[in-house]
Amino acid sequence: MPAERLSVVVTRRLPEPVETRMKELFDVELSEDDKPMSREALVDAMQRADVIVPTVTDTIDQILLSRAGDRLKLIANYGAGVDHIDVHTARQRGILVSNTPGVVTEDTADMTMALLLAVTRRIPEGLAVMQAGRWDGWAPTAFLGGRISGRRLGILGMGRIGQAVARRAKAFGMQIHYHNRRRLRPEVEQELEATYWESLDQMVSRMDVVSINCPHTPSTFHLMNARRLKLMKPDAVIVNTSRGEVIDENALTRMLRAGEIAGAGLDVFEHRHEINPRLRELKNVVLLPHMGSATVEGRLEMGEKVIINIKTFADGHRPPDLVVPAML
Template sequence: MPSERLKVVVTRRLPEAVETRMKELFNVTLRENDQQMSREELVAAMKDADVLVPTLTDTLDSSVLSSAGDRLKLIANYGAGIDHIDVHTARQRGILVSNTPGVVTEDTADMTIALILAVTRRIPEGLATMQSGDWAGWAPTALLGGRVGGRRLGILGMGRIGQAVARRAKAFGMQVHYHNRRRLRPEIEDELEATYWESLDQMVARMDIISINCPHTPATFHLMNARRLKLMKPNAVIVNTSRGEVIDENALTRMLRAGEISGAGLDVFEHGHQINPRLRQLNNVVLLPHMGSATIEGRLEMGEKVLLNVKTFADGHRPPDLVVPAML
């Protein structure tokens, strides 16, 4: 399939440099505005394209994929997470799926540490005080937070991002603990000075900070449910920069309101941008608009990976970041 004839449809606005390169390489249809496509627009795009370049805001479930035309052969996702794509149905229909792994690791780990500091040191409360003009000057008991050095950090999910968080936490003097589907190799544990917990319940009950760094899968949906959240110490905090569905948001909100958990830092939410309004009212919660991977460098690297996947496919080869069902 010659690259000059390959029809590529992009569902959202991408960095200008990425869009420019796409126009040079392919017959590309770019999004004129940055509104996410409706279901009907997605179906129309898939009938018209050889390659679809979606993002995490595009739900490509079995019913949408069943409406795809015979022309669609590759879904080159702009992003690492693919829980919005029914990969099994895509493969059954002969559609390959690729993603952009490894690009957001360092940026997301940075944001995880930023949220830990923001919650434990009460940074948003201090910012609000300054912006309101109500600050009357320094006081020895004002806005007292907690020191992160020496605290036990429990990382749920020890993949690329979890390990990057562990390296940063170690530099801050935190004690690193983790729970993962598979235990890390001894040399990696030694390097990170990380303690493995086979039982998630036992780890959660003993940590000062919980960091969620696992993907959303059927097995991880509400992994931090009401029962498990109640195991946390009252002075513990929880931070999530992975997927909102891993935490039961309603149960978390109730416990934060009741003071049963000290605080939370959330960059992702169970129902996308439809956030539980009671969370917004709490001063012990830091909410961010899914900024974990939002760096210029990261967005450009994601685009470069998409371009490489599509160009490799156009040249008749297997995309380097092909997603296969065994990975899910």
Template sequence: MPTERLSVVVTRRLPEPVEARLAELFDARLRADDTPMSREELAEAIRGADVLVPTLSDRIDAGLIGQAGDKLKLIANYGAGVDHIDVATARQRGILVSNTPGVSADDTADMTMALILGVTRRIPEGLALMQSGDWQGWSPTALMGGRVGGRRLGILGLGRIGQAVARRARAFGMQIHYHNRKRLRPETEDDLGATYWESLDQMVARMDVISVNCPHTPSTFHLMNARRLKLMKPEAVIVNTSRGEVIDENALTRMLRAGEIAGAGLDVYEKGREANPRLRELKNVVLLPHMGSATVEGRIEMGEKVLVNIKTFQDGHRPPDQVVPSML
């Protein structure tokens, strides 16, 4: 007798090769369009599926998990971050949670460097000038930015992505500094040429560029708050390719408008897709629509990890990328 196939509900459109493989292996309910599911649709999915495959646009909170019946056994998140999932409540209900770590480190680090260069070299201003047709030709003093070589880069969170940023920044001649929950091993610091700061305040006050690369957890919410942002040098810039909630966006906006911080490059925002509208008015700010991991290769690799997690679970084993509350 053939075994019954797992019922898998996918909340967003995924790359075609991933969707095709999901349909081959499981009883997969795929999304017809690329709009987020409503809360009612998520509740229906969570009641009827063996496995839910959400993304960061889906809020899987305690109230939603409470509507799950006995059928749901795995939330196989498409993405590394799980701050949109109440992992503790899921665990209490006997529901496993998995994610897709390590896939997007290089892609996100590339985008971090793009933002650093975009802000310091005023690339969007030059682009806007060319697109408007108002460029009057080369001038010795036009659109002068700053050289990144020799600048101090302070990385907030030296995990996989932070280390990938450090390697790229070092190739650009930047000096690498970092603050982490735990100090890295001496051999890792030596390999990256990185200087550890136990005090985040002291590091922030001395850096030319701050790169936010830590996850969003209760302990990192507004880690870069108004008080800490005021410690930054007026000529310093800050970039964020991690989670918007780590920075107090209103405080950052006020300081950028007042010239108390030289610039910012943001790929993520405190309220999801709702960036502070005042940020769009500023020439010293580069805003991107959460593109850090948006490569064809990376998104397919993420899907492959989801497939492995579900298939391993189906075979009666612990998903290789299982997330437990103690990890958060």
């Protein structure tokens, strides 16, 4: 007699091939409208499923976990970041948490460079003029941006994505600097031609571009606060493709408006999709709707990792991408 299939609830629409494979393997309940679940709907799912597959739009905190049913044994997150999940409380309740690391490294690094170029070369301003039909021909002083070759890039967070950004920036002729919880091995530093800064303050004050590539944790919340943002050079640019909470968005907005920072390229925001309206008005800011991982290939690979994590768990083994509190 075949074993009973795991009950799996998916909170958002996933790529069609991923959903099809899940139907083949599990007793799966898919999202029909692709809207974020309400908290009550999440609780309901957590009370009747063996596994839930949330995304970054689902906040699974201590209160929700306290209402989870005894049946729930795995939260198989669709995404690498797990700052929206209270991993400590989940583990205390015997619920495992898995994620999808490494899948979007190259995609996010590509987007970091795209934002860096978009801000420094004023691409959105040129695009707006062309789309409005207001371009009246080339002029020697029109849309003057800055050359990125030779500029100092300070990378905050030198994990997989930070190193992928460094490789790309090095190819563009940028000077690579970084701050990280742990210094890289000498051979990695040598390969990337990267200079380590133990002091984040000292690094930030000397960079032409600062790229945020660290996860959101209690220790990185507002790591780029008002005091640290004021250390940046007036002609410097900041780019964030990691998590919005790492930057004090209100302080950044004030400084951009005052011309104390030259520009910003942001793919993530402190309050998710509720963006400071004053930030949206600025010409020296490029805003994107969390597109860093938005490639067909990346989203399919994320789904494959989720399926492998659930299938491995269903077979009685530890999910390969298990998240433990010590990792956070």
